[in-house]
C-alpha cells in the first residue's frame with residue numbers, strides 16, 4: 001500500500017536523512033541504486049522538485065541521461081549500513097546491487113522506476129533539466145576538498161569528476177506501507193500502517209468500544225493526522241476487506257514510545273487481532289530506537305487491563321500519573 005504524502009511535510013526528515021545516505025534509483029534497462037548524500041527539496045519554476053548531484057562517471061549518470069527519471073528512497077529510521085556499503089561503494093556496472101543488498105523493489109505509480117520497501121519514503125521524479133558543474137567556477141577551497149583528483153574516474157569513489165545537477169520534478173510522493181495478512185478464525189485479516197484516509201472508520205470504531213477515553217482535539221481528524229505525520233509507520237489498522245476492525249495509535253518523542261486507543265471491533269475480539277496490532281506497533285517503535293513504551297488505561301477497564309497485562313505491560317503502583325492542560329479539551333469517555 002502506498003500512502004500519498006504532501007512532500008514538504010517531510011522536508012525536515014529528508015534533510016536529516018541525506019547526510020547519512022539516501023538512495024537514488026534508476027530504471028529502464030534493469031534497476032540500479034546509488035547512495036546520495038547531496039540533494040535538495042524545493043521549488044523550481046514553481047514546481048515541486050528534488051535536485052540530485054551525480055558525478056560524471058557514475059553508472060547512474062549514464063542511466064539518468066537515458067531514462068530522464070529517477071526515484072528517491074528515504075529510510076524512516078536509521079539507514080541500513082549494509083545497503084549504504086553496497087549501494088554507496090559498488091557500481092551497478094559490475095554488481096546487481098538490488099540483489100546484493102536484498103532490496104525489495106516496489107512497483108512505481110507514476111513513472112517507470114521502482115521504489116524500495118526498505119526505504120519507504122519515496123519520491124518519483126522526472127528530470128526537467130540537467131546542468132554539469134564547471135569545476136573552475138567552484139570556490140577553490142571546496143574544489144580542493146571535494147575534487148582532489150587523487151582517484152581515477154573509474155573508481156567507485158572517484159573524486160575527479162564534476163557533478164551534474166539533475167532537477168527532478170516530483171510527480172508523485174508516498175510512503176510504502178507493508179501489509180500482512182493472517183487468518184483470524186475463518187476470516188482473513190490484513191494489517192497495515194494507518195493512513196489519514198482511515199480516520200472516519202477509525203473514529204466510528206473507537207466510538208463503538210466501551211471504556212476508552214478520547215478528546216475532541218487530539219483525536220480529531222487534524223489531531224490524528226498530526227500524530228501520523230510526526231510518526232510515520234508506527235500506527236496500524238486491521239482490516240476485513242476494506243472495513244477497519246482494529247486500530248492502534250503509537251508514537252514517540254525520541255525518548256519514550258506511547259500507545260493510544262488500541263481496540264478491536266466487538267465481533268472480532270478473541271482472535272488475536274489486538275495482540276498483532278500491538279506487536280507491529282512495538283516492532284516499529286523499536287526500529288525507531290525506542291526502549292520503553294507506556295500507555296494509559298482506565299482503572300475500571302478490567303478487560304483492557306487484563307489485555308495489557310497479557311501483552312507484558314506491567315502496572316506501575318509507584319507513580320502517579322499527572323497532567324496539566326495547556327488548552328481546554330472536551331473529553332469523550334466511551
Ligand SMILES: CC(C)(COP(=O)(O)OP(=O)(O)OC[C@H]1O[C@@H](n2cnc3c(N)ncnc32)[C@H](O)[C@@H]1OP(=O)(O)O)[C@@H](O)C(=O)NCCC(=O)NCCS
Nearest residue numbers: 209262263264269270271272273274275303304306307310
Ligand atoms: C482489549 C481488546 C483491545 C482486546 O482485543 P482482542 O483483539 O480481542 O485481543 P486478542 O485476541 O489479541 O487477545 C490477546 C490476549 O489478551 C487476552 N484478552 C483479550 N481480551 C481479554 C479480556 N477481556 N479479558 C482477559 N483477557 C483478555 C486474550 O485472552 C489473549 O491472550 P491469549 O493469547 O493468552 O489468549 C478489546 O477487547 C477491545 O477493543 N476492548 C475495548 C477497548 C479497550 O479496552 N482497549 C484497551 C484499553 S485502551
Ligand SMILES: Cc1cc2nc3c(=O)[nH]c(=O)nc-3n(C[C@H](O)[C@H](O)[C@H](O)COP(=O)(O)O)c2cc1C
Nearest residue numbers: 021035036037038054055059060088089090091092
Ligand atoms: C554517504 C554517501 C553519499 C554519497 N553521495 C553521493 C552523491 O551525492 N553524488 C554522487 O555522485 N555520489 C555519491 N556517493 C557515491 C556513490 O554512491 C557511489 O560512487 C556508487 O558506487 C555509485 O554507483 P553507480 O556506479 O552504480 O552509479 C555517495 C556515497 C556515500 C556512501
